Amino acid sequence: MNMKIFKFLFFVVLTVSITTLTGCRSKRPSADLYGSDNMYGGSIIDDDIQLNPDNMGLPMDGDRSLFAPVMFAYDSSQVNREEAAKVEAVAKYLNKGKAQGVIVEGHGDERGSREYNLALGERRALAVRDYLISLGVEASSVQTKSLGEEMPENMGHDEGAWRMNRRGVFAIY
Amino acid sequence: MRRWFLIGCIALASASALAQRAVVTKSGEGKIKINLAGYRTGNDTASRTFLSVLKADLNRSGYFKVTSAKGDLNVVGSCVSGGGNMKAECQLYQVNSRKRLLGKSYTTTTTDARGLAHRVADEIVYAATGKKGMASGKIAIVSSRTGRKELYVCDMDGKNIRQITKDRSIVVGPGWMPDGKNIVYTSYKRGYPNVYMTGRSKPLSSHGGLNASGAVSPDGKSMAVILSRDGNPELYTKSLRTGRLKRMTNTRHGNEASPCWSPDGNHIAYVSDTSGKPQIYIISKSGGRAQRLTSTGSENVAPDWGTNGYIVYSSRVGGRYRIAMANPATKTLRVLETDWADYEDPSWAPDGRHIVCSRTANYRSSIYLLDTLKDSPVALLAGSVDWYSPACSP
Structure with a gap:
């Protein structure tokens, strides 16, 4: 058990130091990483940064009214250039210590299989988390929660509804 | 004559x-x-x-x-x-x-x-x-008929419907334990997507991030599951006795979903989009390199490996989801004849002849029985509410 905690802390320290070392580069969204739109289904997750070992006891909910959701392209989990500013606003807020943390909720539209969309929603949430971490937010204060296609914002069945439903929502706690 | x-x-x-x-x-x-x-x-x-x-x-x-x-x-x-x-x-x-x-x-x-x-x-x-029938089987299904997505079970004729969960949360992707007595499913009842089993309050899997698509091996000892604990959704196996995890895939640029076991328990078929589109792959339970099974159609998802050796799955062809079956040993492939609607989430009936799946038409999904030999599709559960993600008991 102690070993586990030690490993986890080690990871957090490692993450923070990497973030600090690469800080200058990551203050601005990189067009290569977050702005390009050249990979179908491709997503940009920089590194596999571990999540909390267990989700029991983590905050389950937060305030979703503070920040606008990040929108995604079809079958993509890439944070686009136009959307990057939304993530930066959240990073700034958290870096000022105004909240304990955030749950990034990843959603998809109704097309495709439910289980696949669950994984896709998680990748969207992880891409946002990864960007937040690159902006200096501590890894342990960013939780991800994929809701797949289970909780659409818009119940419609057209392109307009689907566009609204492919989103990453910030629940601040 | x-x-x-x-x-x-x-x-x-x-x-x-x-x-x-x-x-x-x-x-x-x-x-x-x-x-x-x-x-x-x-x-x-x-x-x-x-x-x-x-x-x-x-x-x-x-x-x-x-x-x-x-x-x-x-x-x-x-x-x-x-x-x-x-x-x-x-x-x-x-x-x-x-x-x-x-x-x-x-x-x-x-x-x-x-x-x-x-x-x-x-x-x-x-x-x-001399063949096994299907009439005594059960179907696990999800429905939003209460306004929440709860787990239900009905008989193979679509009758005798019972509501199993009353969590007022979201249930996703049910599947049966190999003994046919309990159901493994994903639920948000404690906030995050965790894998649960009926009759047990402690989750089978509750790591940070995503825990989904739990599928228990035929010997009941291990569960294939999709976890994002290491930073990306990947396929893992988890020992149900010790909780020990084994990471099966390493796809930084891809999603994995929907694992299912071969009848002998030696292989796992699952969905991955590492090629750019979701396709079905097969990997040995001991790990190693995965083999791609499907190449036709723009998407191949939701596999179920029957005791007859065939993997049945949903294949997107010409903008429609249809039901296809492939035998990984003989490499034969067949797409079942269906009408213009979308047919998804197929599951082998216990007789190894029929397939239960969802049929979506006009944004309403119902449960259908398809015959792989000759009979026409039969509606098992239809009406003014959605029924989907069917899973037949073994």
Whole structure:
């Protein structure tokens, strides 16, 4: 058990130091990483940064009214250039210590299989988390929660509804 | 002439289950005509329910045509009830040879009239064809009929629906434990997507991030599951005894989803989009390099590996989801004939002949039974609410 905690802390320290070392580069969204739109289904997750070992006891909910959701392209989990500013606003807020943390909720539209969309929603949430971490937010204060296609914002069945439903929502706690 | 051939086959079948293949696949048009006109029931509801459910089950099995004219097989006996109990006696005869293929008597409670009919139907299927029936199976399904996405179970005929969860949360992707007694599913009842099993309050998997698509191996010892704990959704196996995790995939630029086990428990089929689109891959349970199974269609998702060796899945062809089946050993592929609607989330019925899946038309999804041999699709659950993600018990 102690070993586990030690490993986890080690990871957090490692993450923070990497973030600090690469800080200058990551203050601005990189067009290569977050702005390009050249990979179908491709997503940009920089590194596999571990999540909390267990989700029991983590905050389950937060305030979703503070920040606008990040929108995604079809079958993509890439944070686009136009959307990057939304993530930066959240990073700034958290870096000022105004909240304990955030749950990034990843959603998809109704097309495709439910289980696949669950994984896709998680990748969207992880891409946002990864960007937040690159902006200096501590890894342990960013939780991800994929809701797949289970909780659409818009119940419609057209392109307009689907566009609204492919989103990453910030629940601040 | 054909009748003689058929009866000959039936006789062979009763002698040897192996000889049976021919009856069904080769005789195509010819169903075994089965006559229940001589079966006597009391005038009570339970007995009459028993007989009507039995007839419907025999017709749905795909092997029989229930007739009141002279048939190939006769079912005789009687069913009576009283004092909350019922007794059914059943004998199955070959008409021409007068050979008795089955003779049994059953007792149960009157509330179990449907369940009894399902058991007797499967015994008749087995006695006449040497094959496993499906009537006693169960289907796990998700429905939003209460306004929340809860888990339900119904019989293979779509009747006897029971609500299993009352979590007022979201249930995703149910599947059965190999003993057919409990159901493994993903739920948000404690905030995050965790994998649970019915009859157990502690989750089977609750790592940070995503825990989804739990599928328990045929020996019941291990669960294939999609986790994002290491920073990206990947396929893992988790020992149900020790909780030890083994990471199976390493796809920074891809998603994994929907694992299912081969009947011998040595392989796992799953969905991955590392090629750019979701396709089905097969990996050994000990890990290593995955083999890609599907290449046709723009998307191939939601596999279910049957005991007959075929992987059934949903394939997006020409903008529609259709049901396809592929045999990884023989590399054969077949797309089932269906209408213009979307057919998704297929699951093998316990008979290895039928497939239960969802059919979505006009944004409403219902549950359908497809026959891989010749019968037309049958609606099992339809109406003004959505039913989806069906999973048949083993």
